[in-house]
Amino acid sequence: MAQQGTAAGTRAGAGHAPVPRAKVLSRELSVFYGEKQALFDIALDINANQVTSLIGPSGCGKSTFLRCINRMNDVIDTCRVTGSIRLDGHEVYDPMVDVVSLRRRVGMVFQKPNPFPKSIFENVAYGPKIHGLTKGRGELEELVVSSLVRAGLFEEVKDRLQEPGTSLSGGQQQRLCIARAIAVGPEVILMDEPCSALDPIATARIEELIDELRQTYTIVVVTHSMQQAARISQRTAFFHLGVLVEAGDTSKIFTNPEDGRTQDYITGRFG
Amino acid sequence: MNSGDSAAHAGGAPAEESKILRRRHRADRRFRLYGLSAVAIALLALVGLLGGIGWNGISAFHHHQLLLDVELDRAVLGLPAAPDVDESALRTANYTAAIRERLRELHPEVSGRKQKRSLYALVSSIAGFELQRLVLADPGLLETSVSLALPLSDEAGRYLKGDISRDSEESRRKLKDDQLDWLDAWAAQGLIERRFHTRFFTGGDSREPEVAGLxxxxxxxxxxxxxxxxxxxxxxxxxxxxxxxxxxxxxxxxxxxxxxxxxxxxxxxxxxxxxxxxxxxxxxxxxxxxxxxxxxxxxxxxxxxxxxxxxxxxxxxxxxxxxxxxxxxxxxxxxxxxxxxxxxxxxxxxxxxxxxxxxxxxxxxxxxxxxxxxxxxxxxxxxxxxxxxxxxxxxxxxxxxxxxxxxxxxxxxxxxxxxxxxxxxxxxxxxxxxxx
Known part of the structure; x- marks a missing residue:
């Protein structure tokens, strides 16, 4: 499963000295689904304690890239990864890497809110439980409460922690999923179009939350909304047809892009 | 029915349009009717099947028993007069004789081997075992009178449940007229009781239908x-x-x-x-x-x-x-x-x-x-x-x-x-x- 990365791992380092603040760093990263190549030689740095937006038209590979960071692509049988992607300098696709502990460090929030069909409390407590992060019920309860507080959900659900997570509204469910991701103490949080299923008010709340969370975590957000990328992210990467066209400071990408395709995309000429 | 006709109406005048509409509604109704009649046939078959089984089978859940006070006389049972009797003697004692004795008392008018035999045949042939079981459990019952509810024979049971009619020709049924008279007499005297057939659910299989169970x-x-x-x-x-x-x-x-x-x-x-x-x-x-x-x-x-x-x-x-x-x-x-x-x-x-x-x-x-x-x-x-x-x-x-x-x-x-x-x-x- 995890052997793909090693061959190219040695190739990666030499020419590119790692940027000091880079939390996640990819070089010559290519991904194949069977015969079809989905990503071509991606070289992208994701800086610590920043929000990085991945934008681009549907099917451009941004979600595929996101899913390389916590190896969620492993569950797809036909998926093959070559090249290098490093978290804190350690190869993510190293066969020695334990996927479970990797995913503890790299949390994920999905496009559609997907709380477990269990109580709100159990949703947040599940991660800490399976990783054995807390000793005793009291500590677990504290962790659940603090995670819900950080996700900005606690005030709304504090009287009904035993009710099913699926009974919440869409926006609340998504914040519950964020609380669930936070509870295991990740360093990086990946968000795959976290607001695409939400109304504008719920979206605004999530965006606020993302901005707060940036203090503690490195955040990567895939989004289809250019305005959202501009509002919440410090850096933006534009993907097109599996190629990383341009990456840089958000302000620069949106005001003065270097590549014509980026210009066309952000002005709405395609995609 | 004629596709050329309907094609001609396709973009036609309002009158022709309403004609098409009517035809389509008729087709809709017909289509629904097919489905409904299919469901109705299926339901009818199910009700017929279950109803038939229920009609025939529900009577198996109860049965008739004969209430008799039987004297457990040592002489009749074929036991020695000594007060202490060993178990094997108790086991082999002739309990059927005690029941037959009682039946003869009920009907002193019965005489002759053949008539006696048809009287005895009304009670299940395993009735003696019921009595044996009671006595083995409590030998103190000897020399007393016990009230028993005895299983009737399968044919007697069928008569009491109405499966056999007295009007049918005597030679074509197993129970003869005198047997039916006795059964009627017992019923009139209140000796026959209709009970829930517990044994049907708890008993083992038997060659005798009246005691065979599931x-x-x-x-x-x-x-x-x-x-x-x-x-x-x-x-x-x-x-x-x-x-x-x-x-x-x-x-x-x-x-x-x-x-x-x-x-x-x-x-x-x-x-x-x-x-x-x-x-x-x-x-x-x-x-x-x-x-x-x-x-x-x-x-x-x-x-x-x-x-x-x-x-x-x-x-x-x-x-x-x-x-x-x-x-x-x-x-x-x-x-x-x-x-x-x-x-x-x-x-x-x-x-x-x-x-x-x-x-x-x-x-x-x-x-x-x-x-x-x-x-x-x-x-x-x-x-x-x-x-x-x-x-x-x-x-x-x-x-x-x-x-x-x-x-x-x-x-x-x-x-x-x-x-x-x-x-x-x-x-x-x-x-x-x-x-x-």
């Missing part, structure tokens, strides 16, 4: 299904989980899937032959035993359970798996903590339907000897026994007319259990229809 078959079915469930459920679910969640997609998995689907369609008697060859001849397991029946039915049910379990597992949304993987659950944890609990109602539904099929299965059990006449209810999974559908089969081909009623009664019990199991399956399925 108890043995019920216990046999229970043991058989327990063995079936204990084997097919865990193995079936484990196989389904592996195939659905862990096995790499490829030729081997496809091959297995095709074969599981084929196995689910194999006629059940083939499993019976397999059981005969493997479990009885090769492994020398006991004949007629629920454990072998359970093994055979487990083989038969397993493909059904695997298919149902795989469908239930596939129905769990991928988002739940992703959510669990995303917080760092290992694949076995994802399955054990999230996927399996969500799929369980569906798996249980499939299992219960498989079990219901196993409960009604006869053919494979005939091959492994569960078709024998076995009077004692089984004491365990290794004891010889029979099962409900086989009991029905056995009774259906017994010559005594009274077995016909028992057959229908047994079918009612079997159908009752099947309906119960299917109802549980429906409840589980409804409960599983939750949103995530």
């Amino acid at each position: 108890g043995g078959a019920l216990l046999g079915s229970l043991w058989t299904l327990l063995v079936t469930l204990a084997l097919s459920f865990p193995i079936g679910v484990a196989a389904a989980v592996h195939l659905e969640e862990f096995a790499p997609r490829g030729r081997v998995t496809d091959f297995l899937e095709v074969n599981i689907n084929n196995l689910a369609a194999v006629p059940s008697i083939v499993y019976g032959l397999l059981g005969l060859a493997v479990f009885l001849n090769f492994m020398a397991l006991p004949r007629s035993a629920p454990v072998v029946g359970g093994l055979v039915l487990a083989l038969m049910t397993m493909p059904t359970i695997i298919i149902a379990a795989r469908a239930a597992l596939r129905a769990v949304p991928p988002s739940i798996r992703e959510a669990a993987l995303g917080v760092g659950a290992s694949p076995p944890q994802v399955v054990a903590h999230h996927v399996l609990p969500l799929a369980l109602p569906g798996i249980l539904t499939g299992t219960i339907i498989g079990m219901a099929r196993a409960l009604g299965e006869t053919a494979p059990l005939l091959m492994i000897g569960m078709v024998a006449f076995i009077a004692d209810p089984p004491t365990g999974p290794l004891a010889p026994s029979t099962v409900l559908p086989v009991q029905i089969y056995l009774w259906a081909e017994s010559p005594e007319r009274a077995f016909q009623e028992l057959t229908f009664g047994a079918i009612l019990v079997l159908v009752g259990f099947l309906l119960l199991m299917n109802a549980i399956a429906i409840v589980l399925r409804n409960r599983s229809e939750q949103s995530w």
